[in-house]
Amino acid sequence: MRQMVVASTMALATICLTAGVVRAQSADAGGATPGGVYPSHVNGQVWLMAGEPGESNVAVQVGDDGALVVDTGTQSAAPKLLEAIQGVIQGHAGDQKTLSVIIDTNGRVDHIGGNAVIAAAGSQIMGGHEAADAKEFAGEPEQAEVLAEQSVLTRLVQEQSTYGQHTPRALWPTITEDFDIYDMTFDGEAVQVYHPHYANTDGQLMVFFRQSNVIATGDVVDMRTYPIIDVARGGSIDGELVALNKVIELAVPAAFAEGGTVVIPGHGALCDQADVESYKNMITTIRNRVQFYKNEGKSLEQVLALEPSAGWDERWSAASGAGSTREFITAVYRTLPARGPPFSMHTVTLVPSTATVSGGRQY
Amino acid sequence: MKLVPIRLNRPWLALACLSLATVLVPRVAAAQSLIDGSWNLLQDEDTYEFIPGLNGNLDAGDPYPGDFAGLPITPAARDVAQAFDEAQLEIPEMQCRAYATPLGPRAIGSMRIWEDLDPHTLQQTQIEIMQPLVYGLHRHIWIAPHPYPQSWADSSWAGYSTGKWVGNALWVHTDHLKAGILQRGSDLPLDDQTTMDERFFRNGDILTDVMFISDKQYLSRPYVNSKLYIFAPQGTVIAVPCVPFDEVPRAEGAVPMHVPGYVELQGAVGTHIPLKTEQGGSETEFPEYQEVMKTLPPNPSVDQLHKALQKEQAQEDQYSRQ
Numbered sequence: 001m002r003q004m005v006v007a008s009t010m011a012l013a014t015i016c017l018t019a020g021v022v023r024a025q026s027a028d029a030g031g032a033t034p035g036g037v038y039p040s041h042v043n044g045q046v047w048l049m050a051g052e053p054g055e056s057n058v059a060v061q062v063g064d065d066g067a068l069v070v071d072t073g074t075q076s077a078a079p080k081l082l083e084a085i086q087g088v089i090q091g092h093a094g095d096q097k098t099l100s101v102i103i104d105t106n107g108r109v110d111h112i113g114g115n116a117v118i119a120a121a122g123s124q125i126m127g128g129h130e131a132a133d134a135k136e137f138a139g140e141p142e143q144a145e146v147l148a149e150q151s152v153l154t155r156l157v158q159e160q161s162t163y164g165q166h167t168p169r170a171l172w173p174t175i176t177e178d179f180d181i182y183d184m185t186f187d188g189e190a191v192q193v194y195h196p197h198y199a200n201t202d203g204q205l206m207v208f209f210r211q212s213n214v215i216a217t218g219d220v221v222d223m224r225t226y227p228i229i230d231v232a233r234g235g236s237i238d239g240e241l242v243a244l245n246k247v248i249e250l251a252v253p254a255a256f257a258e259g260g261t262v263v264i265p266g267h268g269a270l271c272d273q274a275d276v277e278s279y280k281n282m283i284t285t286i287r288n289r290v291q292f293y294k295n296e297g298k299s300l301e302q303v304l305a306l307e308p309s310a311g312w313d314e315r316w317s318a319a320s321g322a323g324s325t326r327e328f329i330t331a332v333y334r335t336l337p338a339r340g341p342p343f344s345m346h347t348v349t350l351v352p353s354t355a356t357v358s359g360g361r362q363y
Numbered sequence: 364m365k366l367v368p369i370r371l372n373r374p375w376l377a378l379a380c381l382s383l384a385t386v387l388v389p390r391v392a393a394a395q396s397l398i399d400g401s402w403n404l405l406q407d408e409d410t411y412e413f414i415p416g417l418n419g420n421l422d423a424g425d426p427y428p429g430d431f432a433g434l435p436i437t438p439a440a441r442d443v444a445q446a447f448d449e450a451q452l453e454i455p456e457m458q459c460r461a462y463a464t465p466l467g468p469r470a471i472g473s474m475r476i477w478e479d480l481d482p483h484t485l486q487q488t489q490i491e492i493m494q495p496l497v498y499g500l501h502r503h504i505w506i507a508p509h510p511y512p513q514s515w516a517d518s519s520w521a522g523y524s525t526g527k528w529v530g531n532a533l534w535v536h537t538d539h540l541k542a543g544i545l546q547r548g549s550d551l552p553l554d555d556q557t558t559m560d561e562r563f564f565r566n567g568d569i570l571t572d573v574m575f576i577s578d579k580q581y582l583s584r585p586y587v588n589s590k591l592y593i594f595a596p597q598g599t600v601i602a603v604p605c606v607p608f609d610e611v612p613r614a615e616g617a618v619p620m621h622v623p624g625y626v627e628l629q630g631a632v633g634t635h636i637p638l639k640t641e642q643g644g645s646e647t648e649f650p651e652y653q654e655v656m657k658t659l660p661p662n663p664s665v666d667q668l669h670k671a672l673q674k675e676q677a678q679e680d681q682y683s684r685q
Contacts, residue, residue: 275542292622
């Protein structure tokens with residue numbers, strides 16, 4: 001035995017000395033180039049318009065009823081996105097090769113920027129062909145309906161009237177409702193839209209394709225940076241954690257906590273429950289550290305100087321702006337109470353406890 | 364050195380021909396079946412770090428929380444580990460996670476290795492490695508060309524591995540991994556950008572796996588580790604399913620953690636290694652560091668360390684009751 005071990009050690013030394021650390025085989029990144037849009041099948045009837053058109057992910061469900069689109073990227077990326085969506089519809093939709101519904105997961109420009117272009121290319125057929133014919137007879141343009149939570153439209157209007165911020169009306173949602181869960185059936189599949197109040201914004205939505213086993217989370221999950229918590233639009237850290245815990249609850253992993261339900265984040269690579277769990281644990285830990293300092297009466301600048309997210313920043317901090325350490329910690333600090341316990345679902349007071357179910361719309 | 368003349372008689376010629384044939388026969392074909400079979404980990408290295416057991420009990424294994432000595436970690440890794448409470452592993456979603464590739468081959472358990480062949484050319488297309496005891500780690504090492512995951516594809520515990528034979532050694536590169544841990548017990552993190560290079564080679568019934576783990580965020584230099592396995596012709600690999608359950612009642616969404624300023628002292632209590640050395644770092648990897656350790660101040664007494672631990676725990680309890 002000793003001889004074998006010695007031989008192994010000698011061989012090890014030889015290889016280490018002569019080989020070094022080299023890569024065995026070069027990887028092919030798949031030929032994706034920045035700025036392109038690459039339709040990629042995710043699961044069931046759901047596709048990812050990969051390449052992050054306008055730096056955010058776009059999900060498309062395609063089936064017998066046509067296409068349902070979750071988010072539309074930025075305005076500048078919209079033509080390429082539309083071309084990619086139309087390609088998927090032509091290849092995979094049933095007889096109804098139409099783009100019927102758009103769901104905006106929030107009102108930020110990187111999620112609604114393509115609304116006008118994508119919706120205009122769509123054909124809204126609600127309540128069957130009779131309704132469509134009636135609209136055509138009335139001279140109303142045929143386009144996809146754009147669904148968002150009520151707060152999205154309210155804030156777009158407020159921002160225009162109060163601050164003069166002008167988001168073109170063509171980008172505004174066409175149907176808004178105040179709801180906790182919005183149920184619908186599309187492409188023969190139950191689609192549930194969740195509204196985790198006060199998450200990234202107060203109009204944040206998540207879309208669960210039950211049969212396809214895919215959740216499009218919008219900005220609730222961000223696999224590139226810390227979550228963008230838009231305090232000015234009603235976002236809060238505890239609402240964000242409520243939403244993350246909801247994603248984890250909805251997702252069902254396959255063996256050994258891997259795979260299963262596919263999570264399409266607002267930004268970054270596809271992920272699963274395990275990734276969201278790690279992300280949630282990190283965000284919760286940072287949140288609790290900020291609350292700990294706040295309980296001690298420390299100011300925002302003092303907390304920033306104490307670096308409550310040290311250890312995670314190199315991987316998760318954006319270089320600047322939303323998603324950067326400074327912006328994230330500032331948002332956490334500002335939306336936490338002056339004094340409070342570590343986070344749990346029992347300590348959350350921002351989110352209404354009674355859920356209202358809306359929808360039931362049939363397409 | 365004294366040279367011995369050789370007469371070219373028949374036995375010597377036969378030996379020369381045999382040697383020549385050995386060189387000329389395609390090496391790849393010979394290497395392809397080198398590592399197939401079942402292998403048991405030889406528990407002669409780092410046993411203390413990898414046998415699951417009660418934390419804080421040397422006999423049962425597992426490094427003490429806060430014991431980072433001998434590991435080339437960065438300050439960022441230390442920050443994350445000090446904030447991590449092992450109770451996080453009791454969360455149902457955390458219980459059944461497979462050990463990611465940078466940890467699995469170093470952990471306890473047997474492994475089964477087999478090759479897949481192209482039915483037409485009989486060339487190796489991939490090598491698969493299954494380690495059920497580390498929660499189902501199943502690796503695919505692609506020898507034949509295989510599409511690399513797109514940048515938007517989900518990562519995995521096993522990651523994406525490519526391999527090639529260099530002589531009788533199998534060189535493997537792995538990336539596209541999920542974020543994992545460097546070691547059990549010490550709670551040291553590995554980032555999802557971690558890569559691992561390996562060299563597998565066999566001598567008789569001993570298989571060696573040399574690992575070079577690189578993580579620019581949490582390791583200041585590649586962590587080099589090797590493991591020896593012994594051939595187990597009867598095969599001892601068994602399936603180990605995992606079903607999560609509520610091990611400890613806990614409020615939904617609560618994440619066990621340590622408050623800022625918490626310093627894990629269990630390592631110093633258990634090992635008597637100087638507190639500064641317990642902080643780890645690449646300098647603590649090398650034998651010369653023993654001289655540095657002699658210059659370090661002695662640790663507080665065990666009683667004092669216990670009191671400090673109790674104080675930290677009381678602070679955390681107080682925060683929980685806010």
